[in-house]
Amino acid sequence: MSAVTRAEEPVTWSEGTWTTPPHAAVEQDGMLRVTAVEGSDAWRITSYGFVHDTEHALLAPIPDGTAMEVAFDATYEAQFDQAGLFVRVDETRWVKAGVEFSDGDLQLGAVVTDGMSDWSLAPVPEWLGRRITVRVSRDGNALTVRAGADDEPLRLVRVIPFAADLDAAAGPFVCAPTRAGLTVDFASWRRGAADTALH
Template identity: 45%
Template sequence: MRFIEWQDGAWSNEPVSSSTADGQLVVHAAEGSDYWEKTMYGFQHDNGHALLAPWDKAEAIEISFALDGFTELYDQAGIMLWHSGEQWIKAGIELNDGIPHIGAVVTDGYSDWSLSPVPEWKGEVITLRASRMKDAVILRARTENHPWRTIRVARFPHETGSQAGPFLCAPTRAGFQVTFTRWAATAPDADVHTDPPIV
């Protein structure tokens, strides 16, 4: 495993503020920030905040953050996988109807959305993981006290030019802050049915 330094990434859109302390990254999202492409709503949002660095297909990427301060509809944070403005995946925690949900938005010209409630994860440190396998990416999540959960297997066939890193959005309000605790590259998944080690 190797840790990726926060300064090694570049913001897709600058947040209101970001600072580092004790190896952690604290970020304030702009009000109205989000990523979405057309489906159901018709609108396009590309003003969320993703801190991106080149992603080697041979490595899995893990992002960890503290699940606190999520109080308003659609507050969200997690991992962004980026190939272009029309081809990307975001996966993480999103507050929906007052309950934290683990979910993913997969976009290839149009976005889709899948989610599942995880109220028992509230107040913990969440880790999101993305690992490439053939033309797909395996998305998993866990907490300090809950094991890996496979949340999505999605098509992501891009051989080159992909980036990955932490993201956050605050579609409905100002003042949303997230503390990211880790950004790491590690060995890829051995199989979709085999949990990766916790490192």
């Protein structure tokens, strides 16, 4: 049996609350088109020295034992254009996972922040122009991040320590640190049961 049962219960866009409102968010035909503000980003201290807390993340509760996933389309053109799924406890503890245009390539990765941020990336140039799904599963003492393009199986991205008693929220996010005009079309936002196993 697969460790991943794809989430089927829709989360309505109106259930979420923005961490920072985007330039625009327009619901049409069940999708949500989000246009980022230039300079929006999420990062804390490491290497760069700055704190950015201006991501556009639309969040709803993600209790222990559940999973959440988003599917989206975007045209990535500028350094650090990014979209995916954000998990937030507070301003110093959060995770962003998804795809990001960095140094000329589309990259799959995650930033895990607990006081300070870290960053892991792997190139996925073959995902350009395709619909991306990012999934976060919360079970016990961990978050498990998976992602995939189109209808391909989701691949394991990262396993993150995450205490079961933390009050957290999660949902789609967009950031455009270096330009105006990044628009991401979120096709779906769903929740379901946590993954049954890692492999």
